[in-house]
Amino acid sequence: MGHIHASKKCQGCALFADSKLFCAQLNGAELDALSQKSRTLSMKRGDSLEHEALAHWPLIAIDSGVLSMQHLLQDGRKTIAALFMRGDIVDLRNVSNRNRGALIALGKVDVCRLSPKVFEDVMARNPDAQRVIWENLRDQAFRAMDHSGDIAKKQALEKLASFIFECRNRQVGYKDGDLVEIPVRRVDLAEYLGMQPETVSRCFKDLEKRGIIEAPSLKMLRLLNVPMLRRIANGDKDAPIREGKMKVLKFAG
Amino acid sequence: MGHIHASKKCQGCALFADSKLFCAQLNGAELDALSQKSRTLSMKRGDSLEHEALAHWPLIAIDSGVLSMQHLLQDGRKTIAALFMRGDIVDLRNVSNRNRGALIALGKVDVCRLSPKVFEDVMARNPDAQRVIWENLRDQAFRAMDHSGDIAKKQALEKLASFIFECRNRQVGYKDGDLVEIPVRRVDLAEYLGMQPETVSRCFKDLEKRGIIEAPSLKMLRLLNVPMLRRIANGDKDAPIREGKMKVLKFAG
DNA sequence: TAACTTTATTGATCGAGATCAAGCCAAGAC
DNA sequence: GTCTTGGCTTGATCTCGATCAATAAAGTTA
Numbered sequence: 001m002g003h004i005h006a007s008k009k010c011q012g013c014a015l016f017a018d019s020k021l022f023c024a025q026l027n028g029a030e031l032d033a034l035s036q037k038s039r040t041l042s043m044k045r046g047d048s049l050e051h052e053a054l055a056h057w058p059l060i061a062i063d064s065g066v067l068s069m070q071h072l073l074q075d076g077r078k079t080i081a082a083l084f085m086r087g088d089i090v091d092l093r094n095v096s097n098r099n100r101g102a103l104i105a106l107g108k109v110d111v112c113r114l115s116p117k118v119f120e121d122v123m124a125r126n127p128d129a130q131r132v133i134w135e136n137l138r139d140q141a142f143r144a145m146d147h148s149g150d151i152a153k154k155q156a157l158e159k160l161a162s163f164i165f166e167c168r169n170r171q172v173g174y175k176d177g178d179l180v181e182i183p184v185r186r187v188d189l190a191e192y193l194g195m196q197p198e199t200v201s202r203c204f205k206d207l208e209k210r211g212i213i214e215a216p217s218l219k220m221l222r223l224l225n226v227p228m229l230r231r232i233a234n235g236d237k238d239a240p241i242r243e244g245k246m247k248v249l250k251f252a253g
Numbered sequence: 254m255g256h257i258h259a260s261k262k263c264q265g266c267a268l269f270a271d272s273k274l275f276c277a278q279l280n281g282a283e284l285d286a287l288s289q290k291s292r293t294l295s296m297k298r299g300d301s302l303e304h305e306a307l308a309h310w311p312l313i314a315i316d317s318g319v320l321s322m323q324h325l326l327q328d329g330r331k332t333i334a335a336l337f338m339r340g341d342i343v344d345l346r347n348v349s350n351r352n353r354g355a356l357i358a359l360g361k362v363d364v365c366r367l368s369p370k371v372f373e374d375v376m377a378r379n380p381d382a383q384r385v386i387w388e389n390l391r392d393q394a395f396r397a398m399d400h401s402g403d404i405a406k407k408q409a410l411e412k413l414a415s416f417i418f419e420c421r422n423r424q425v426g427y428k429d430g431d432l433v434e435i436p437v438r439r440v441d442l443a444e445y446l447g448m449q450p451e452t453v454s455r456c457f458k459d460l461e462k463r464g465i466i467e468a469p470s471l472k473m474l475r476l477l478n479v480p481m482l483r484r485i486a487n488g489d490k491d492a493p494i495r496e497g498k499m500k501v502l503k504f505a506g
Numbered sequence: 507t508a509a510c511t512t513t514a515t516t517g518a519t520c521g522a523g524a525t526c527a528a529g530c531c532a533a534g535a536c
Numbered sequence: 537g538t539c540t541t542g543g544c545t546t547g548a549t550c551t552c553g554a555t556c557a558a559t560a561a562a563g564t565t566a
Contacts, residue, residue: 069398071399071402071403073406073407073411073487073488073489074484074487074488074489075488075489077406077407077488078406079401079402079405079406080402080405081398081399081401081402081405082398082401091391094388095391100395101398101399101402123383124380124383127377130376134387134390135347137387137390137391137394138344138348138390140394141390141393141394141397142348142353144394144397144398144400144401145322145334145335145354145397146324146334146354147397147401148332148334148335148397148400148401148404149324149332149333149334149354151401151404151405151447152333152334152404152444152445152446152447153326153330153331153332153444153447154326154330155552155553156552156553185513185514186513186514186515187513187514191405193405194404194405194406195553195554196553196554196555197513197514197515198514198515198516198553198554198555199552199553199554200514201514201515201516202515202516202553205515205516218513218514218562231327234326234327235326235327235328235330236326236327236328408522408523409522409523438543438544439543439544439545440544448523448524449523449524449525450543450544450545451523451524451525451544451545451546452522452523452524453544454544454545454546455523455545455546458545458546471543471544
């Protein structure tokens with residue numbers, strides 16, 4: 001690897017360490033410049049990036065953890081419109097704060113506020129970096145569209161199944177293993193999927209009862225029947241006869 | 254205007270004619286090259302761009318009309334995950350057909366399949382073009398996220414109100430006028446918002462009864478009370494006491 | 507380890523919107 | 537003109553998931 005000049009603070013960062021991510025595309029000089037002009041930040045659950053700060057640092061690169069974009073309705077209802085994770089770069093340059101959600105950490109999150117100036121320079125000169133960043137934004141866009149489609153018409157169980165696959169697709173490695181990490185809390189999951197925590201809980205139980213998943217802990221799942229889970233996620237009405245949904249006949253008298 | 258070399262077929266196209274859009278950023282040579290290697294296509298309602306075609310022409314620029322990205326569930330339920338309109342450029346390069354929705358026209362749509370080769374060249378050399386295209390993709394991403402937020406927790410009336418504003422924001426000119434064009438049919442609108450056509454109909458009626466909008470035709474609205482509409486869109490629970498929701502007491506005997 | 511706080515689960519009830527089934531109306535066909 | 541067709545609307549009923557309330561489990565602190 002040629003990044004001998006890699007500034008010290010970048011050494012442990014996923015964006016540099018993972019060859020597919022942004023900072024790994026930079027040459028020594030570029031990385032030095034970016035590193036020097038950028039600012040890392042460690043957030044804990046509930047911390048949010050405020051408009052004030054975002055105005056000066058509108059480019060957020062996620063090293064680790066889960067950052068959410070939340071929309072708040074007037075009467076207190078909240079929704080999580082998007083989840084950003086390791087490798088994602090959130091670009092809020094020239095984005096009016098109007099109508100834009102707040103960026104709130106869902107746990108410990110390490111981010112790097114990139115210098116817009118250096119970022120632009122790199123974008124103009126380094127085609128590899130440009131490609132990586134472009135594909136990341138495109139992923140964000142398509143992921144959001146997929147997600148819209150999911151929550152629009154699917155029912156609770158189907159949404160949850162889709163979410164499990166989304167987690168599996170996004171986690172590092174283990175893509176085809178049967179272990180899936182759920183990196184967010186039940187409440188957050190509910191807000192992301194547009195349902196209530198109670199419903200989330202019931203749906204997990206449902207999948208367990210039917211032997212499709214196993215939940216060793218709150219944050220970890222083992223998939224026992226991937227094809228069936230897929231069918232449910234795809235809205236196959238034959239499969240998901242909900243447990244306990246058969247009407248019990250009542251005998252009169 | 255300097256675009257004297259503008260190839261004939263581009264003259265009437267919004268992407269060239271509107272100075273904020275992609276093709277207007279190109280110089281004569283670039284436009285010529287792009288024009289020559291690209292293919293226009295006129296679609297009518299129901300036409301879809303198939304994977305076969307998209308493999309060779311993965312870059313779709315919308316000149317006019319509304320193109321939808323639809324997700325189809327196994328049992329026939331459909332959802333519209335995104336709407337693409339004038340100026341949008343859909344980039345499906347290297348996107349696996351797996352899990353990606355179909356691109357289907359919701360009416361007469363004029364598109365231009367851009368040559369990936371020339372597009373890449375332009376992206377690499379022309380910073381203005383790069384900026385425009387980047388901002389367009391970012392808009393698509395944020396729009397999709399906003400939309401996710403909308404359909405996740407809002408109720409029917411609120412979703413519709415949000416959609417009216419989305420239409421207003423996206424239509425050319427008239428941004429602050431009180432006339433809003435609804436460029437899609439009721440059915441499509443329902444699929445986009447994740448509700449039933451019947452519910453859409455009832456909600457329009459509701460807004461009319463309450464004097465918030467007026468509907469001279471199916472495709473055109475006049476906003477009579479923008480602040481109230483905004484409050485509803487923002488989920489203000491004080492405002493939207495649904496018409497006809499007061500329980501009528503029934504007198505026994 | 508116990509005391510305490512926060513988060514998740516379970517159970518019971520209720521309601522917004524889905525669903526089903528007609529009815530309506532405008533545009534084009536015959 | 538009448539007939540047809542497709543989209544929209546209206547009304548009646550039913551259901552899934554929201555909501556409320558209580559309990560259990562997990563995480564945190566002393």
